[in-house]
Structures are given as structure tokens and as C-alpha cells.
Amino acid sequence: MTATRAWMILVGLSALSTLAAASGIAGPWLAVAVLPVAGLKGRVILNHYLHLAQAPEIARGFSLVLGLFIALLIGLAILPSA
Amino acid sequence: MTANHPLSFSQISSGGPGGDAPPASPSAQAPDRPGPFDKLPGEFMMWVLIVSELLVFGAGLIAFLAVRSTDPAGFSEAQSHLHRTGAGINTIVLVTSGWLAALAVQAAEAGRIARMRTLLAPAAALGIVFLVLKASEYADLAAAGISFETHAFFTFHMLLTGFHAAHVLAGVGLLALVGVLARPRAVETGAAFWHMVDLVWVLLFPVVYLL
Numbered sequence: 001m002t003a004t005r006a007w008m009i010l011v012g013l014s015a016l017s018t019l020a021a022a023s024g025i026a027g028p029w030l031a032v033a034v035l036p037v038a039g040l041k042g043r044v045i046l047n048h049y050l051h052l053a054q055a056p057e058i059a060r061g062f063s064l065v066l067g068l069f070i071a072l073l074i075g076l077a078i079l080p081s082a
Numbered sequence: 083m084t085a086n087h088p089l090s091f092s093q094i095s096s097g098g099p100g101g102d103a104p105p106a107s108p109s110a111q112a113p114d115r116p117g118p119f120d121k122l123p124g125e126f127m128m129w130v131l132i133v134s135e136l137l138v139f140g141a142g143l144i145a146f147l148a149v150r151s152t153d154p155a156g157f158s159e160a161q162s163h164l165h166r167t168g169a170g171i172n173t174i175v176l177v178t179s180g181w182l183a184a185l186a187v188q189a190a191e192a193g194r195i196a197r198m199r200t201l202l203a204p205a206a207a208l209g210i211v212f213l214v215l216k217a218s219e220y221a222d223l224a225a226a227g228i229s230f231e232t233h234a235f236f237t238f239h240m241l242l243t244g245f246h247a248a249h250v251l252a253g254v255g256l257l258a259l260v261g262v263l264a265r266p267r268a269v270e271t272g273a274a275f276w277h278m279v280d281l282v283w284v285l286l287f288p289v290v291y292l293l
Contacts, residue, residue, distance in 0.1 A: 003188065007181035010284075014173045021166075021292045034288040041284040049184050049277040050132070055121035069140055076147035077293050 006048035013041050031077035039070035125271050132278045135249070139242065139282045143289050146238040150293075153234070160235035161291070163228060165219040169291045172212050173283065176250075179208035180280040183257065183273040190269040198269060202261040205276070209254040216247050239290055246282055253279045 020033040043063055046052045052059040122129055150157045186201035223229075223236070230237050253276045260272035 003181055003184035006184070007177060010177040010181075011174060014170070014177060014284075017288060017292065018170050031293055034292050038285050038288045042281055045180070045277055045281045045284065049180055049280070050274060051123035054123050058119075058122060072144060073147060073289060076144065076151060077289075079147075079151040 001048050001053075003048065006044050009044055010041055013037050013044075028078035031074050035070050035074050035077065039066055042066050124274050125267075128271050128274045132274065132281075135278055135282065139246070139286065142238070142242050142245075143286065146242065146289060147293075149234050149238065156233060157235045160233045160239075163223060163226060164239070164291055165215070165222065166291050168215045168219055169287055172215050173287050175208050175212050175215070176280045176283050179205045179212075180277050182208070183276045186261075187266075187270050187273045190264070190266040195264045198264065199261050202257050202269070206254045206257040206261075209250050209257070209276075212250055213247060213254075216243065216250075242286055242290060246279070246286060249279045249282070 017034045017037050020030065020037075025033055043066065046062050046066075047059055052062060119126060119129075182201045182205035186198045186205060189195075189198040189201060220240075228236055230240055253272075256272045256275055260268040263269075
């Protein structure tokens with residue numbers, strides 16, 4: 001993936017987060033909508049701007065930790081409404 | 083970009099060339115095997131910094147949401163005083179700046195120094211735009227009589243975004259420095275720091291400004 005395509009994906013994902021927040025979704029559903037998008041953006045930056053795509057084993061490790069981190073954030077975000 | 087950092091992880095572990103580590107055991111003198119981090123792109127020490135920073139900010143965001151779960155109404159009310167639109171614009175500003183920095187690395191590797199500087203200059207300028215928007219949010223909060231101590235939300239908000247803004251400021255200086263040095267390795271390292279700043283923001287923004 002080129003740097004320009006990575007940038008276009010990041011802008012698109014940012015627009016998606018903004019649309020979700022502006023759509024009136026609130027509470028736990030907003031967390032479920034925007035936090036995975038943030039995780040995807042993080043993966044794009046790690047793999048294509050920081051070039052972890054060249055080291056697939058390390059990229060998988062980062063993706064796993066990032067995924068667990070996002071899952072923990074979603075859990076904490078929906079805690080008040082549980 | 084290749085993983086050609088001067089010292090491999092295995093060399094660092096054994097004290098490095100010319101280091102004062104004790105003589106290596108026979109098993110350690112076996113022919114070099116690729117270390118677990120030899121494939122890591124860029125400078126190894128920059129990755130140590132990136133992981134350290136991600137852990138610090140990650141812990142901060144976890145603490146933020148843990149405290150928020152004790153007072154969701156108070157956090158929601160406090161959040162309404164922030165510049166959400168400005169923060170959204172700042173996301174695009176940083177993402178675009180990171181793109182320009184990535185293109186600058188490619189230009190440096192191709193030996194196109196003038197193009198590299200032409201790309202790094204707006205990348206750094208967008209960092210300053212980010213800081214101006216952030217400063218305007220802080221100024222409006224201060225004008226409304228809101229400080230660190232007003233509510234736990236603002237304590238976290240100012241600590242997390244203030245610490246991040248300090249990194250943006252450092253990153254702007256770093257981009258200017260590597261633009262002057264014009265060495266591909268330096269540009270790559272400076273850009274890696276800038277991408278780390280970008281990465282922290284894309285994780286921080288939804289937690290502090292949207293939820």
C-alpha cells in the first residue's frame with residue numbers, strides 16, 4: 001500500500017468516526033462504533049507508516065496487543081451502563 | 083526501507099561490538115541467527131521509545147475510562163465544554179502531516195533533498211496548526227474558569243492532551259532538525275517519532291472527545 005492510499009484510508013476512517021458521533025449514537029453503542037475504527041487507524045499507521053508490514057510476525061504481535069487494548073477500552077466504556 | 087540498524091538485538095544483548103560484557107559462551111558463539119527484532123524496520127531505539135510512549139498513554143486512557151465509569155454524567159457534562167470540532171479537524175491535520183512525513187522519507191531515500199524539505203516543511207507547519215487549535219481550546223476552558231481541579235475529567239484531559247501536545251512540539255522541532263540534516267536515516271527516525279505522535283492521537287481522540 002502506498003503512503004497516499006494509507007492517508008486516504010485514515011481520512012475515510014476519521015470521517016466514519018465523526019459521522020458515528022454526529023449521528024446521535026450515544027453510550028455503549030458509540031464506543032462499539034468508534035473504538036474499533038480507532039484500532040483500525042492504529043493498524044494502518046503501524047503497518048504502512050511505521051512499516052511493520054515488512055515484519056509480519058512483529059506486526060501480528062502489535063495487532064494482537066492493540067486489539068486487546070481496544071477490547072479493554074470498550075469494556076470500560078460500556079461499564080457505566082451495565 | 084530495510085532493517086539495517088547498526089546493532090542487532092543479539093549484539094546489544096552481548097554488550098555489542100567492543101563492549102565490556104564477559105566472554106560469550108560457546109553456544110553464544112554459534113553462527114549468527116536472526117534475532118527476534120532483526121526484522122524491525124528503522125531504529126531499534128526509536129521502537130523502544132514508541133512502545134514506551136504507547137504504554138504510558140495506554141495506561142492513561144485506561145485510567146481515564148476507569149474513573150469515568152464512577153461518574154459518567156459528570157464526565158459527559160465536562161466533555162461538552164471541549165472543542166469537539168476542533169479536535170476532529172486536528173485528527174485530519176495530524177493524519178495529513180503524517181502522510182507528508184511518509185512522503186518525505188521516500189524523497190530522502192531517493193536522494194531528492196529539495197523535495198524532502200518541501201514535504202517536511204508543511205508537515206511541521208501542520209504540527210503548529212494542531213498546537214494553535216489545541217491552545218485555543220485551553221484558552222476557552224481557562225476563560226470559562228475551568229482548570230485542572232474543576233473535575234477529574236479535566237485533570238485527565240489536560241494531562242493526556244497536554245503531554246501529547248508536548249510531543250507534537252518536540253516532533254515539530256525534530257522534523258525541522260532532520261530537514262536540515264537531510265540524511266535519509268535521520269529523516270526516517272524523525273518521521274517514525276511523528277507517526278507515533280499521530281498514532282497516540284488517533285487512540286486518544288475518540289476516548290477523550292467522543293465517548
